[in-house]
Amino acid sequence: MANTPYPESYYAASANAVPPRPALQDDVETDVCVIGAGYTGLSSALFLLENGFKVTVLEAAKVGFGASGRNGGQIVNSYSRDIDVIERSVGPKQAQLLGQMAFEGGRIIRERVAKYNIQCDLKDGGVFAAITAKQMGHLESQKRLWERFGHTQLELLDQKRIREVVACEQYVGGMLDMSGGHIHPLNLALGEAAAVESLGGTIYEQSPAVRIERGANPVVHTPQGKVRAKFIIVAGNAYLGNLVPELAAKSMPCGTQVITTEPLGDELAKRLLPQDYCVEDCNYLLDYYRLTGDKRLVFGGGVVYGARDPANIEAIIRPKMLKAFPQLKDVKIDYAWTGNFLLTLSRLPQVGRIGDNIYYSQGCSGHGVTYTHLAGKVLAEALRGQAERFDAFADLPHYPFPGGQLLRTPFAALGAWYYGLRDKFGY
Known part of the structure; x- marks a missing residue:
């Protein structure tokens, strides 16, 4: 089976030592299967575990392999489009709720660093x-x-x-x-992964999700195993590929x-x-x-x-x-x-649900370090039946790129x- 290492970077070269994590090689059952061990997936897993869910995380490569372990390491508030732009688009009520959340991600990061003693040069x-x-x-x-x-x-x-x-x-x-x-972004992700495991969560590396079997009890298939779950959280962002075609079309x-x-x-x-x-x-x-x-x-x-x-x-x-x-x-x-x-075309994150049990957040548009930590909390709230903040994001309007996937790159x-x-x- 292919082993995907971290790309050569300062972050990989200076990462804190962590134990190797196995690839999924059998069938497991869980409450929530999280696809992607970047900030969105790890934040979701932590909030869910803290609220009593059984959580399994599937990572195609290694924890923090994607944007979470390669970004500039800056904690920047709000969204890629600021609150005034959102207000003009959706009106004052929805914008008020999104505005209240715009500064929460940085607080979540600091709370995680303090609570789990994460060494990430904050x-x-x-x-x-x-x-x-x-x-x-x-x-x-x-x-x-x-x-x-x-x-x-x-x-x-x-x-x-x-x-x-x-x-x-x-x-x-x-x-x-x-x-x-x-922060040192990769070390933040590695520290959050250790926190997930300290609460009883399981993370499988080198375990890409290759197919989602949708239905009342969805199943995520990997090359050598599968995860049966009550809920799925899709948190692959730019590294998701075409696993969920309806998400790829608008990003x-x-x-x-x-x-x-x-x-x-x-x-x-x-x-x-x-x-x-x-x-x-x-x-x-x-x-x-x-x-x-x-x-x-x-x-x-x-x-x-x-x-x-x-x-x-x-x-x-x-x-x-x-x-x-x-x-x-x-x-x-x-x-x-x-x-x-x-x-995304709007440069605002896309949050939603497919069917009754597949949840997703994607499309931070270059503004993800703080937003992804907020997204994990909002997704966990939705799975617990508290959907007001989830709905505020899910109701944002989104559109496909002009010309579809063929022309989205030259237009952008x-x-x-x-x-x-x-x-x-x-x-």
Whole structure:
């Protein structure tokens, strides 16, 4: 049977040691079968186990193999489309409920880290950096919007103040969110997996779901076994493939690229990011970066639509890093990798139920670290019969990409090109 290892990345190279997990090789019965051991699946499993469910998790490769173990490691609140956009789309009542949940994911992460003693280099503080006056105006509006929904850990940064936070000459200002922050993302996933097992949950690695037998008592088939369950949670996101065709039709895997420098040393690291906050700029095709626990710079950006792997990731991302930090021109890049996230046309997550017993959440659209932890709680609530928050997500309107799967990639790339030009010329 094929054994899929982690891709080469800084996260895989610095992951905490964990015991190997077996592949499923027989028939098992459970209350809930979770497909995917990324953040959505692990968060769902934890909340369900804490409420007395018997849970079995199937992972096609290894825990955190997908976006959960490859992302930029930033705890960023709200959704890829903010609450005001949601409000215009669905009205104030539904938006109020979604707005109240927009800042919950980060709290869940911190609660998990504390409760289960997860070693993942958790740091507080995230900065949104404005390159233009127009972007700064947007941040001022965003602060008012978030405060309207009770989120008050925010500080606007003028040009002088942002220079105290990040040694980059590009920015005219920014906004600091102290409930934001950053983590070693793979170690967070590994710690959550250990928490699942500590509560009696079972995780099978190298066990891809190849077929779902739908019905009153659904069965998930793997190459060498099957899981009979009362409920299924589909949490494969960009790595789900065509297992559930109706989910694939309204989403598109996209790749993002990340590089990590050699260790910078305490002095240089302190000059670049004196308070050790993470940073993302306000462009549509944004750049994001932060320091690791051993004082490397993780820098990411760019999108490849259709999830192709670029031939030379460093050639794409290093110029972006040097534009922000020309002082790193002689610094070596130790790691470069890509990973996929799942984009929806609305850039809002897709949550729902197929039949009576198959639940899903997907399509974080590049904004998944906090949302996926919230999604696990919302899915667990729905299985317990508390569906109000689940329904608030499930009722969001979603549409297939124009032209179907054949044309979704060029249409999305064309849209990104347009917004990239707007970023470039400051519109």
